[in-house]
Amino acid sequence: MRPDGVLLRSLILGLLLIAGHGQASSIDVYEFDTREQEARFHALNAELRCPKCLNTNLWGSDAPIARDLRRTVATMLREGHSDREIRNYLVSRYGDFILYNPRFTAKTAVLWIGPFVLLFLGLAIIGVMIRNQRRAARAGDQLMTPADAERVARLRAELRQDTSGAASRS
Amino acid sequence: MSEHAGTAPGSMPSRASLFIPLVVFLIILALLWRGFSLGDPHALPSALLNQPLPEFALPVLHEPGRVVGSEAMHGEPFLLNIWATWCPTCRAEHAELARIAEEYGVPIFGINYKDNPAEARRWLARYGDPYVFSVVDADGSLGIDLGVYGAPETFLVDAEGVIRYKRIGAVDRRVWDTKLGPLLAELRDAS
Numbered sequence: 001m002r003p004d005g006v007l008l009r010s011l012i013l014g015l016l017l018i019a020g021h022g023q024a025s026s027i028d029v030y031e032f033d034t035r036e037q038e039a040r041f042h043a044l045n046a047e048l049r050c051p052k053c054l055n056t057n058l059w060g061s062d063a064p065i066a067r068d069l070r071r072t073v074a075t076m077l078r079e080g081h082s083d084r085e086i087r088n089y090l091v092s093r094y095g096d097f098i099l100y101n102p103r104f105t106a107k108t109a110v111l112w113i114g115p116f117v118l119l120f121l122g123l124a125i126i127g128v129m130i131r132n133q134r135r136a137a138r139a140g141d142q143l144m145t146p147a148d149a150e151r152v153a154r155l156r157a158e159l160r161q162d163t164s165g166a167a168s169r170s
Numbered sequence: 171m172s173e174h175a176g177t178a179p180g181s182m183p184s185r186a187s188l189f190i191p192l193v194v195f196l197i198i199l200a201l202l203w204r205g206f207s208l209g210d211p212h213a214l215p216s217a218l219l220n221q222p223l224p225e226f227a228l229p230v231l232h233e234p235g236r237v238v239g240s241e242a243m244h245g246e247p248f249l250l251n252i253w254a255t256w257c258p259t260c261r262a263e264h265a266e267l268a269r270i271a272e273e274y275g276v277p278i279f280g281i282n283y284k285d286n287p288a289e290a291r292r293w294l295a296r297y298g299d300p301y302v303f304s305v306v307d308a309d310g311s312l313g314i315d316l317g318v319y320g321a322p323e324t325f326l327v328d329a330e331g332v333i334r335y336k337r338i339g340a341v342d343r344r345v346w347d348t349k350l351g352p353l354l355a356e357l358r359d360a361s
Binding site for chain 2: 051052064065069
């Protein structure tokens with residue numbers, strides 16, 4: 001192993017230990033042929049969910065099954081399988097549950113499309129409300145008959161006279 | 171006065187729209203009700219349902235020299251039980267497995283999952299051995315192929331080696347009477 005590899009490893013190990021209980025579990029050592037494989041290993045462990053513990057990824061879990069799955073992922077990587085093949089294999093065994101980033105299928109469509117449907121619904125409701133308000137305002141304008149308008153103008157003029165008179169008196 | 175009241179549609183909510191918050195509340199209530207009554211959140215649907223048993227070649231617990239595959243189990247519908255000496259629930263379901271094997275004559279095969287073989291043999295000697303044979307899955311690789319994430323788990327497999335049902339957790343009287351038993355009878359009728 002190259003010296004910078006050792007440095008990187010101990011750095012990662014140290015960080016994992018500092019990161020606390022959940023992370024401290026993943027200190028088993030895995031050897032890889034290339035840096036690229038190691039990076040993919042880390043990425044996969046972060047995005048795969050531990051089947052036993054509901055809300056932890058493979059890195060964060062100390063469950064025996066999580067350790068076995070990390071080992072399986074490492075083995076498959078070393079055998080030269082692609083990320084997609086590894087994901088497919090685990091999904092064929094454990095179902096969509098194992099993916100933190102669920103794939104777009106008929107079953108998961110509601111997860112992906114649902115928020116956009118809700119957003120569209122919200123915008124539509126706001127739109128309808130604005131339109132109703134505008135219509136109401138316009139209807140309000142038309143409600144004043146010419147006679148009403150004349151009366152309003154007269155009253156406004158009187159009011160102006162009153163206030164200016166009061167101001168000059170004081 | 172009268173011509174001004176109710177002149178602006180939308181400015182005053184109509185009677186029907188007063189019920190919108192109530193309807194929203196009821197929808198949320200229904201969702202939460204459903205969410206809380208889902209029961210065990212650990213119960214994942216098996217991805218292997220109606221799939222053939224995965225290939226394997228593992229030694230038999232009592233004859234370490236003999237390596238078998240899933241064909242050794244085919245022929246009639248059978249149960250495949252994942253067990254280990256470190257698993258207290260396996261101990262709890264053991265008597266029920268023995269009863270099922272005896273009363274229904276269904277072959278039960280064991281997968282001794284991530285265990286010490288010597289201890290496993292002692293365990294069976296002490297508590298009885300309901301299995302036709304158990305295979306040794308020392309590192310849990312067959313377990314991963316089967317989508318197992320703990321012990322005990324029990325598969326009901328048909329005569330051709332296709333998985334028909336998966337029970338996560340102990341098989342007890344209720345599980346047998348309501349699920350496994352009727353399904354086994356169905357498989358036997360079909361074959």
